[in-house]
Amino acid sequence: MNTTLPHEKLTLLENFGHSLRSPAYVFQPTEVDEIGQAFELTKQTSLTVTLRGAGRSYNDAALNGGGIVLDLQRLNHIRTWNPESGIICAEPGVTLQQVWQTVLPDCWWPPVVSGTMFTTLGGCLGMNIHGKNNFRMGTIGEHVLEFTAWLPTGAQVTCSPKKNGDLFRAMIGGMGMLGVFTSITLQMKRVHSGLLEVEAWNVPDLKTHLHDLEARKEDADYLVGWMDCTAGGRGLGRGQLHQANYLHEGDDPDAKKTMQVEHQTLPARFFGLLPKSILHTCMAPFMNNLGPWSANTAKYLIGRHKTYRQPHAAFHFLLDYIPDWELAYGRDGLIQYQSFIPKETALDAWTEMLNLSHRRGLPAYLGVTKRHRPDNFLLSHAVDGYSLALDFKVTDGNRSTMAQMLQDFDRITLAAGGRFYFAKNSETTAETAIRFLGEETVVKFRLLKKRCDPYNLLESDLFRRVFSDA
């Protein structure tokens, strides 16, 4: 007979968008050795286990309905930091916030960061995150010198680009389905100031939007576009681009000061008055088609060409500006749909997608564009092209229309030779996954999975969805 876990230990977990709720038995190891115990327990209970970091995936990546979830947030020690070489070695629960706050005062910055600083390194590697500099620096996996991992077989392995290379390229971006990272060694990037030189300008339509992303990529360190997806017609795809560049040595007279953590901290109040913690509550009543249309239109109309200097944290971590902003989307939460499309086909594909969303009356409230480059990780989402991330509000009434629309989006993306990212889209099916990854890749991943996890202990709701046999 199986071991039974106490039923009162079930905890209701959510995805980052608060659009999914799923119960699981949550275990939170404080020592690396407990990972082995967790695998043993999973085997005894005949359940499955999913790894969870900060829970910042927009979909079901860190959910395991009715199973075990291994929350790794308390494995959060930075083991070594070498300010000379810029090499950091840390446990998987260490957040990007911990990393940049450790390295910046020594004139370093993480080479790749997500839009929020609360993600954990384990999660960042599991999903192989990219930043606003993907076209230049690639994904975070390209800056991993080495990692150690605990496999469900009980084996502990060390992987680097040269050692166990196949596992290295599969575990990074492997959705946590092959093993648990126990330590991660990363190379930081040298910076000479706590500030970035930022330039912002408006783009009137999608064509200019993509053209500028292309034209600026040669001399930009970071490049990101905001898209007003509520605008249709001639303004379809209009928005604002931001380019940021590192300062050179000597450009910042106060470099020592600007690289202090205090200088980077985001303000706690808006206009020095309104506490940001209550802002999402104030936003909630306006999260209907009209509210974001007004805000986006105003943002576009008052947008001017300007240059300014901005702290790294303020430029990168836009999602952290308004704490709990995702709660403003209400009871049914939000979903994000991100498509990665080659540069040749992106314009037509997104024109079709954006027009479709207007026709269905379901405009995205936020759109973000980036420039990407391909990489050699097994489950890669990157292309030589662009990505567009769209945030949609979910309501009881719009679910079926939106599900239909996203199926059309998938069809358009696949026809354009595009790809998807497993930390974002919540509706990608196994059929779609196999089409963009290719059968050979899927077979390769399954073989590695069998080697690392012969009893299928590691399984998440995401894995069941995109790698189901159906």
Added chain:
Amino acid sequence: MPPITTPLPRRATPLQPRRRAIIVGASSGIGLTLARRLAREGYTLALLARRADLLASLCEEINNAAGETRALAYPHDVTDYDTLPDLLQRIVADLGGLDLFIYNTGISLPVGLKKYDFEKDRRTTEVNYLGALAWLNPVAAMFQSLKAGQIVGLSSVAGERGRVGNPSYNASKAALTCYLEAMRNRLSRYGVNVLTAKPGFVDTDMILGAKGTFWVIPAEQAAADICRAIRKRRQEVYTPARWRWVMLIVRNIPSFIFRRLIF
């Protein structure tokens, strides 16, 4: 355990949410009609009963109609208390969660107006009441911890008075009603809804050969009333509704009259 050939149901996504339910006692009667109705409403179901063949054909019928796995069969005897915690854990993992739990199992073993039979009474109590307790305790613990969920107990109008005809059945249903009320008082503060369903005479195996039945309704009607009450998160439902008023009177018949009645 469900047959290996049945693929597990798909998990919920934000745009395709799924409610998940367990029905204990689903092979016939009200349980069966509830299963069909809830499956049509989009629920993913774990169906439990002793009769494996009946369960298997019901699951097949539901899954064929839906064109996907929407029901899984778990042959189970409610008096098999020891295997229950493990089974519940397995089911919740197979369904990917649990939103609704329905305890429908019930038997009626009349002993005759002047006879006494402890074996029959014990069986009635074990199936109608102890089985319910064995299931509802862990389910309540789960829902309390999740601060969500719905529990439905199939009690009966028979639980409102002790009658000469079927003492242990009356007592088991009275105990179940009282227990469900206690659960409601415990769990409503955690956002958990507990519904006590009290059918009158329903056209199921239970009333086969029974004399003196009236206002007999088809099981479909009982299931429809109960499903509506589930949707509205009611605390109590009589089916058909007129029993509410009849039982109000019956509950208040003074003992010196009631003890002279024979039914």
